[in-house]
Amino acid sequence: ALAENRDIRQAAARVDQFLGALQTTRAEFFPQVTYEGDVSRNRLSEDAYGFSPGADPYFNQYAASLGASWQIDLFGRVRRQTEASQARVYASEQGRRGVILSVVAGVASTYITLRGLDRQLEIARETAASYERTLDIFQLRYRYGTVSRLELSQVESQYHQARAAIPRFEAQIAAQENLLSILLGRNPQDVFRGRSIEDLPLPTVPESLPSDLLERRPDILQAEQNLAAANAEIGVARSLYYPDIAITGAYGAASTDLDDFLDSSARNWNIGANVFGPIFTAGSIGSNVLLLLFMPLR
Secondary structure (H helix, E strand, C coil), rough: CCCCCCHHHHHHHHHHHHHHHHHHHHHEEEEEEEEEEEEEEEECCCCCCCCCCCCEEEEEEEEEEEEEEEEECCCCCCHHHHHHHHHHHHHHHHHHHHHHHHHHHHHHHHHHHHHHHHHHHHHHHHHHHHHHHHHHHHHHHHCCCCCHHHHHHHHHHHHHHHHHHHHHHHHHHHHHHHHHHHHHCCCCCCCCCCCCHHHHCCCCCCCCCHHHHHHHCHHHHHHHHHHHHHHHHHHHHHHCCCCEEEEEEEEEEEECCHCCCCCCEEEEEEEEEEECCCCCCCHHHHHHHHHHCCCCCC
């Protein structure tokens, strides 16, 4: 069941999805380095201002550069995004554990129910066989006049009642086998039987269970991590009130002649800082904060 269940595969894929989101968010902590290269053939307009008569309007352009940018997380936006992504990873992992626990419990309880129905079917068949033997005796006694027709009819009624219970248990067993086959991820079919229900040991339950047992429940841990993620996302929304600060730079070379491309005279570079922040957003940031504050936990 654990190998074939589609819900478990979906839950595992969801964990991988949030791990990818976490890695993407964490990457914003570090400088981003890029490269660029360009080779082009150009022609200038001979009628443009500043063009020298008789000059060649055609020229080649060669350029290459390395660029870097780094966003300074001064107000904690990236840090809070990382906290939210981390909590989502933990929540999805607890969700996966919860699915596994449900599948295991479902398979165990369904199999125990199936073995119980098997035993009830055995009892029903044994009961029907016992009433059949009793009916044979009463038919002989009725033939020789030792019992009345009423007594014979009562035994016949009990025999047919016992016989009627057998198809009902057989139908319940077939339905239980189909349900167990679904949990095992296969088409409905007969289920292999192991030990009888009398031979299955009962689990021992301690007389007193500690309250910290609740901390091991996947659904409670998942809700806790979802709450942490929602709280971090509120911090991300509030950080939009403050400016984003980024440092950028580039270093490279550009030349119209490939032979001069590596000369120091072809070098170019730039470095700068960028500050971006809101002045008037018509209340969109505050509305987003309120939305996250009162949004039900996912």
